[in-house]
């Protein structure tokens with residue numbers, strides 16, 4: 134009963150409202166701004182197939198986010214790593230840990246394919262490398278609706294840190310949805326990007342703060358640094374409806 138309507142109908146109401154807003158202007162914008170659910174997904178924390186710990190790997194071991202999420206500054210999507218990435222260490226470290234069994238199954242292949250058919254997952258396993266077994270069924274946490282255009286590389290390459298949209302992942306043993314990622318959330322930054330812009334080399338350093346002088350507050354130091362970056366790079370995030378709804 135779930136698929137009575139074809140998938141494309143999902144986006145119709147938004148397209149209509151976006152179109153109407155060119156006529157209705159501020160009224161529609163006002164309504165949608167306040168109607169957007171703000172906190173519905175905050176806190177969402179599904180149980181993952183492997184107890185992977187960001188606080189340990191990214192925090193204590195100090196692995197850079199891009200070691201695993203290598204697409205984050207080159208493409209619109211940040212990838213979740215395939216088993217190969219984990220096995221570069223876990224072939225040797227904790228090689229027999231029962232916690233890592235799904236990773237080993239994916240890497241070496243599982244001997245449970247009794248009918249001899251190749252499974253759909255058998256070729257590409259997330260990172261474009263050939264892997265013998267099924268991909269690890271990580272549960273997706275962050276997801277913008279289909280009618281929203283979002284691009285990681287554009288943000289990361291302008292000096293917007295992961296922490297702005299995902300919180301202190303490097304302190305999370307289990308990842309949860311930390312920020313609303315609602316329309317008003319996006320717009321708050323698009324209106325005042327100087328509150329968030331930082332030097333490119335600090336985007337994956339989630340603990341970074343703009344250096345501040347004697348007596349200057351963190352916030353003020355950030356705004357000074359941010360305004361300078363905004364001016365130097367001509368940063369101008371879209372505010373128009375069609376900027377994010379294409």
Ligand code: HEC
Pocket residue numbers: 181185186187190191196197198199200201202213214271272273274275276295296299302303307308337339
């Ligand atoms: C050693 C590999 C590795 C490193 C390093 C790593 N991650 Fe991850 N990340 C994963 C894996 C595996 C998942 C999927 C399982 C999970 O959610 O914990 C994931 C999930 C995520 C998610 C949730 C994805 C979704 O489904 O919405 C975010 C956000 C994220 N990582 C951000 C970061 C940030 C920020 C850093 C750097 C501070 C980082 N990761 C470092 C492996 C890594």
Ligand code: HEC
Pocket residue numbers: 183184185186190194196201214218219220221222223226227230231232233236
């Ligand atoms: C740079 C090396 C490195 C990479 C890459 C790496 N890990 Fe680890 N991992 C470690 C170390 C070191 C430990 C801690 C071992 C110990 O406690 O003795 C560990 C521990 C673990 C544990 C706990 C195992 C146990 O039995 O206590 C899990 C689960 C785990 N890692 C999952 C992953 C996953 C999933 C990935 C890929 C997304 C990954 N790791 C990538 C180095 C790595």
Ligand code: HEC
Pocket residue numbers: 198199202205209210211212213275276277278283285288289293294295296297298299314336337
């Ligand atoms: C401006 C906000 C923003 C920033 C900055 C940001 N993300 Fe995301 N992230 C999102 C949104 C929104 C989604 C959901 C994307 C979707 O549904 O297409 C997401 C999803 C993800 C996912 C799940 C896979 C995917 O692409 O859907 C991972 C992993 C991730 N982010 C990691 C990172 C890392 C690592 C960084 C920093 C290097 C980062 N993000 C910076 C907003 C952001």
Ligand code: HEC
Pocket residue numbers: 277281282283284287288291293297298314315318319320322323326329367368369370371376377
């Ligand atoms: C913390 C600040 C911040 C947040 C939060 C943020 N953005 Fe942005 N966004 C920017 C900056 C900075 C740019 C780059 C503007 C430029 O290049 O001049 C940008 C650019 C964009 C662009 C333009 C891409 C292009 O092709 O030119 C889109 C679309 C966009 N953001 C969508 C979103 C959406 C959707 C969200 C919420 C899920 C979001 N942004 C959240 C700061 C932010």
Ligand code: HEC
Pocket residue numbers: 146147150151154161162165168169170277278281314315316319320323371372373374375376377378
């Ligand atoms: C910076 C990016 C951005 C801009 C600019 C933007 N939107 Fe959105 N919009 C979003 C995001 C992200 C969502 C999804 C919110 C969510 O998932 O809760 C959304 C959701 C919506 C929705 C669905 C609301 C709901 O409650 O489900 C409508 C309608 C909408 N936008 C209309 C507009 C109109 C009209 C404009 C111009 C005034 C506009 N948007 C400009 C990012 C943007």
